[in-house]
Amino acid sequence: MLTHDPDLAKTARAGRPPHAVVVGAGLGGLAAAMRLGARGYRVTVLDRLDGPGGRGSCLWRDGHRFDLGPTIVTVPQVFRDLWRACGRDFDTDIDLRPLDPFYQIRWPDGSRYAARQDPEAMRAEVARLSPGDLRGFARFLRDSAARYRFGFEDLGRRPMHRAADLLKVLPRFAALRADRSVYAHVARRVRDPRLRMALSFHPLFIGGDPFRVTSMYTLVSHLESAFGVHYAIGGVAAIARAMTRVIEGQGGLLRFGAEVDEILLREGHAAGVRLTGGEILGADIVVSNADAGHTYDRLLRNAPRRRWTAPRLARARWSMGLFVWYFGTRGTRDLWPDVGHHTILNGPRYGGLVRDIFREGRLAQDMSLYIHRPSVTEPGVAPEGGDSFYALSPVPHLGHADPVDWATRAEPYRKAVQDVLEARLLPGLGQHLSxxxxxxxxxxRDRYLSPHGAGFSIEPRILQSAWFRPHNVSEEARGLYLVGAGTHPGAGLPGVIASAEVLERLVPDPVTARAP
Incomplete structure (x- = not known):
């Protein structure tokens, strides 16, 4: 029997505010819980893992801390706005360090490109690689700023669940040539193939194919130049823990090791959840931070669905998968002095590799890697004198016709990653592994219940963004809301945190919220 009170206005007046159940303690779910708690809801957050953060959690191995997912904090203002909405100060709770350079990109020919916030330093980088592209680079930056103002500050921070919302913005989409891909847009501005890669790869950080994703995502370049790239001491997991403290300070409850098996409906209204062990929790509203595909295909499996049906989800285009090798080293703190906090190591192909990953579903012999070395900024992530790393390689998701058998391919691929690192970035690595x-x-797939093992949920193509993306307020059940990477505005820390900001504009006032 569900335990919610049917007369919420009466219970609110009696001192019992309506109950919101949040499924998932990823950053989107935690941000939603914070905003709901600040609004006056009674909040319970449920997560199947043993701690908060979801993909933004960490693990410890032999004295090394490994940040499992996001490592780059851009637009810290979205966090400051979130904390402010809860009457708190983000910078009191989190030690955020700006990075300079943001990251370094390296190509097989030995050339390098360091991304920085200082405009003169960036022009010098472009001039060093391709002086003929300086004018086009300046135009690209103006393009990026215009797309940021529209795509993030406007579109990305307001609801997009009504067809009328889409119709209003179509002229602006057309004016900004949203139909053109990120790569195609960059290629119209600069000619050097290295610069084309350096200015177009950003969609990979949110699960998108740069050759297919809408050019609106060139806005990421403006995010970096306007707000910088930061690292949180303690990793993103430290932000997640700080969020739990805010929720608990509001009187909210967090339960870990509690997996939701189904969202329960009553007369078409989300009325609670059933856990895998059979326990039922009543709710007046339910917020799902689970992957949107998992929410509709699994958690609402017994409910009639009009839009997000199983066939529609099967037709969706999903982001790529990720192969991540977390490794620690001994006695290396001073061994590789030119390897900074973030490095992007390009393979010999760009377009061909992306095609293999996204379209062919083929595990290529060559690879490009993102390497995270937080110990240069936070020595405590590793034993004294050592380092903690991760090397991330984009790979096909599991939904292709002939998926990779990782049970047999994982270790050979890890060894191939190590060989590339030893040859091009970390000589002698094998002698120092700990x-x-x-x-x-x-x-x-198994840890985060991500459909097809996709790293970033649904791919952010133009017809899978904004109104076309799963909405923050569900059309399948009243009182059901979605936050996180798989819903509007999309993946990446700013998008995930902004999804909770959008949610706050959609949920009813707690005094008038009402379940049947």
Whole structure:
């Protein structure tokens, strides 16, 4: 029997505010819980893992801390706004360090590109690689700023669940050539193939194919130049823990090791959840931070669905998978002095590799890697004198016709990653290894319940963004809301945190919220 009170206005007046159940303690779910708690809801957050953060959590191995997912904090203002909405100060709770350079990109020919916030330094980088592209680079930056103002500050921070919302913005989409891909847009501004890669790869950080994703996502370049790139001491997991403290300070409850099996409906209204062990929790509203595909295909499996049916989800285009090797080293703190906090190591192909990953579903022999070395900024992530790393390689998700068998391919692929690192970035790596852990798309499927083991949920193509993306307020059940990477405005820390801001504009006032 569900335990919610049917007369919410009466219970609110009696001192019992309506109950919101949040499914998932990823950053989107935690941000939603914070905003709901600040609004006056009684909040319970449920998560199947043993701690907060979801993909933004961490693990420890032999004295090394490994940040499992996001490592880059851009637009810290979205966090400051969130804390302010709860009457708190983000910078009191979190030690955020600006990075300079943001990251370094390296190509097989030995050339390098360091991304920085200082405009003169960036022009110098472009001039060093391709002086003929300086004018086009300046135009690209103006383009990026215009797309940021529209795509993030406007579109990304307001609801997009009504067809009328889409119709209003179509002229602006057309004016900004949203039909053009990120790569196609960059290619119209600069000619050097290295610069084309350096200015177009950003969609990979949110699960998108740069050759297919709408050019609106060039806004990421403006995010970096306007707000910088930061690292939180303690990793993103420290932000997640700080969020739990805010929720608990509001009187909210967090339960870990509690997996939701189904969202329960009553007369078409979300009325609670059933856990895998059979326990039922009543609710007046339910917010799902689970992947949107999992929410509709699994958690609402017994409910009639009009839009997000199983066939529609099967037709959706999903982001790529991720192969991540977390490894620790001994006695290396001063061994590789030119390897900074973030490095992008390009393979010999760009377009061909992306095609193999997204369209062919083929695990290529070559690879490009993102390497995270937080110990240069926070020595405490590793034993004294050592380092903690992760190397991330984009790979196909598990939904292709002939998915990769990671049970047999994981270790050979890890060894191939190590060979590339030893040859091009970390000579002698094998002699210093002290800890090792591997995540494959199968890990993402099993740990995070991510459909097809996709790293970033539904791919942010133009017809899978804004109104076309799963909405923050569900059309399948009243009182059901969605936050996180799989819903509007999309993946990445700013998008995930902004999804809770959008949610706050959609939920009813707690005094008038009402379940049947």
């Amino acid at each position: 800890a090792s852990e591997v995540f494959t798309p199968e890990t993402f």
